[in-house]
Amino acid sequence: MARDIPGIAAPARTDLPVLKPFRPGSFAPDSMAWSRWLAGLPPWTPLALLAVAFAWPTVAVAQTDMSAGEAWGILVRWIPFIVGSGFVFTVLISILSMLIGTLLGAMLGLAQISKNGLVRRFAWSVTQLFRNSPWLVILYIVLLALPFEVVIFGAVLAIPDWVKAVFGLSLPIMANISEIVRGAVQSVPTAQWEASESLAFSRRQTLWQIILPQCFKRMIPPWMNWYAILTMATPLCSLLGVEETITLTRQALEAENNRPALLVPFYGFALILFFAYCYPIARWTISLERKFAVKL
Amino acid sequence: MTPNSGWTPDQPIISLRNVHKSFGELEVLKGVTFDVMKGEVVCIIGPSGSGKSTLIRCINALNDIQEGSIQVEGQEVHDAHLDKLELRKKVGMVFQQYNLFPHKTALQNIMMAPVKVLKEPKEEVEKRARALMAKVRLQGKEDAYPGELSGGQQQRVAIARSLAMRPDVMLFDEVTAALDPETVKEVLVTIKDLAAEGMTCILVTHEMGFAREVADHIYFTDRGVIVEHGPPATFFTEASDPRTKEFLSQIL
Ligand SMILES: Nc1ncnc2c1ncn2[C@@H]1O[C@H](COP(=O)(O)OP(=O)(O)O)[C@@H](O)[C@H]1O
Numbered sequence: 001m002a003r004d005i006p007g008i009a010a011p012a013r014t015d016l017p018v019l020k021p022f023r024p025g026s027f028a029p030d031s032m033a034w035s036r037w038l039a040g041l042p043p044w045t046p047l048a049l050l051a052v053a054f055a056w057p058t059v060a061v062a063q064t065d066m067s068a069g070e071a072w073g074i075l076v077r078w079i080p081f082i083v084g085s086g087f088v089f090t091v092l093i094s095i096l097s098m099l100i101g102t103l104l105g106a107m108l109g110l111a112q113i114s115k116n117g118l119v120r121r122f123a124w125s126v127t128q129l130f131r132n133s134p135w136l137v138i139l140y141i142v143l144l145a146l147p148f149e150v151v152i153f154g155a156v157l158a159i160p161d162w163v164k165a166v167f168g169l170s171l172p173i174m175a176n177i178s179e180i181v182r183g184a185v186q187s188v189p190t191a192q193w194e195a196s197e198s199l200a201f202s203r204r205q206t207l208w209q210i211i212l213p214q215c216f217k218r219m220i221p222p223w224m225n226w227y228a229i230l231t232m233a234t235p236l237c238s239l240l241g242v243e244e245t246i247t248l249t250r251q252a253l254e255a256e257n258n259r260p261a262l263l264v265p266f267y268g269f270a271l272i273l274f275f276a277y278c279y280p281i282a283r284w285t286i287s288l289e290r291k292f293a294v295k296l
Numbered sequence: 297m298t299p300n301s302g303w304t305p306d307q308p309i310i311s312l313r314n315v316h317k318s319f320g321e322l323e324v325l326k327g328v329t330f331d332v333m334k335g336e337v338v339c340i341i342g343p344s345g346s347g348k349s350t351l352i353r354c355i356n357a358l359n360d361i362q363e364g365s366i367q368v369e370g371q372e373v374h375d376a377h378l379d380k381l382e383l384r385k386k387v388g389m390v391f392q393q394y395n396l397f398p399h400k401t402a403l404q405n406i407m408m409a410p411v412k413v414l415k416e417p418k419e420e421v422e423k424r425a426r427a428l429m430a431k432v433r434l435q436g437k438e439d440a441y442p443g444e445l446s447g448g449q450q451q452r453v454a455i456a457r458s459l460a461m462r463p464d465v466m467l468f469d470e471v472t473a474a475l476d477p478e479t480v481k482e483v484l485v486t487i488k489d490l491a492a493e494g495m496t497c498i499l500v501t502h503e504m505g506f507a508r509e510v511a512d513h514i515y516f517t518d519r520g521v522i523v524e525h526g527p528p529a530t531f532f533t534e535a536s537d538p539r540t541k542e543f544l545s546q547i548l
């Protein structure tokens with residue numbers, strides 16, 4: 001008995017049960033697959049990775065100009081630099097991008113369920129554009145399109161590259177958050193809209209007081225999933241010269257004359273850093289998803 | 297509704313004239329006409345798919361109509377300038393599937409609309425909500441979430457939730473159809489109390505015994521038209537329309 005609520009439900013033809021037609025898209029992997037996979041790894045995975053990274057010089061015979069112990073010693077000297085400056089900056093970039101992306105994405109998502117068809121089409125197009133474009137391309141366009149300085153009230157304000165990178169990364173996040181919001185709102189049965197409408201709630205009141213509170217929790221796990229994906233994507237910024245983890249790792253290696261035996265341990269260490277940061281997030285995400293699935 | 301609509305309580309509180317409603321090509325209501333007086337209880341019966349739900353959903357403007365006129369307290373519902381929210385403050389509706397807000401307790405479900413929509417003071421609304429919980433015989437369940445209540449209990453909360461808006465008319469769409477036979481009675485008792493207090497009610501129902509007992513007038517709809525109607529005393533015994541006869545013979 002679904003009625004057409006603009007932006008919420010496609011017009012229902014009948015309330016008779018019908019067989020759902022085959023939908024090719026239904027076989028697409030779900031968007032949480034990444035967190036699910038990561039959370040499924042055993043906690044000793046980083047140790048195994050670390051061991052492999054350091055066994056590398058010993059195994060790769062051609063490159064053994066250095067023992068594992070020696071490589072470790074060199075890495076330890078660089079860890080404060082790579083973690084203290086690089087990874088901290090990575091985390092900062094990811095948090096800022098997430099904040100901006102969430103804010104813009106929430107607005108775009110609500111625009112996607114607007115009563116106004118024009119607003120809806122526009123928001124949908126923006127969402128699809130940024131959801132389906134390569135992140136690196138978006139980053140480059142933002143880098144080149146934004147001026148390197150702006151003039152506000154006569155004061156010249158330089159825009160550093162890392163700010164552009166934050167903005168560039170926030171765009172695909174925005175698009176994906178927009179889809180999360182739209183999907184969550186549309187997952188609430190239209191009967192809830194009708195019940196509150198017949199109690200004389202306005203559309204705005206219905207959305208904010210009845211619908212969003214019901215689906216807010218549902219949005220948290222996919223939102224966290226996108227945060228972890230975003231963090232994993234921040235090394236893209238190193239291509240813009242932003243001094244995050246990978247850029248600093250490369251600088252450290254250069255300072256060590258790019259000795260081949262160091263390459264795998266250093267980049268391996270960077271990998272473990274990302275893993276160590278994202279793994280608990282993924283575990284938490286999946287446990288929240290389970291919890292919310294049981295209780296609305 | 298508006299003070300200048302010229303409506304007085306001796307006129308029909310709800311008045312339908314030649315109402316036509318289509319979903320695209322499908323014409324669901326094909327000219328429905330009837331009046332309901334203040335304090336009357338009207339039952340609408342008829343086979344599934346005959347447009348009963350559509351009909352009562354047009355009365356509180358959940359569905360729009362293509363032709364004809366629906367007036368509630370003299371106010372035309374089929375009017376582009378109608379303030380639907382004002383109309384719905386006067387016309388309560390209870391659904392087959394209860395449709396309680398799952399994230400709110402029973403008491404909060406009842407309090408929400410008066411507080412948020414009517415902007416009435418919270419303490420006053422809470423007092424009224426507790427009284428309504430007692431009225432539908434659910435004292436002690438105030439803090440239960442809908443998921444913790446049985447179907448019959450949820451439906452009674454839904455009735456109380458509608459009543460909290462102090463409507464002039466109540467619409468019931470097969471409110472017992474989704475319930476176990478044992479819990480049907482507790483909901484019917486609640487509605488009967490309401491009817492006895494003089495609430496104007498329009499009920500879509502398949503409970504013939506109930507209709508016979510509480511209805512002032514019964515309408516039988518089939519394929520979008522009213523084919524038979526009358527007070528219960530004569531409706532069940534003197535039906536002349538063959539479709540009505542067949543339906544009644546199946547259901548009684
Ligand atoms: N939103 C809708 N869109 C299209 N057709 C609808 C819609 N709602 C109901 N119908 C159709 O209208 C007819 C009457 O439905 P309904 O009023 O629910 O009948 P009843 O309540 O008497 O069983 C049915 O054929 C149904 O499929």
Ligand SMILES: [Mg+2]
Pocket residue numbers: 348349350469470
């Ligand atoms: Mg129905």
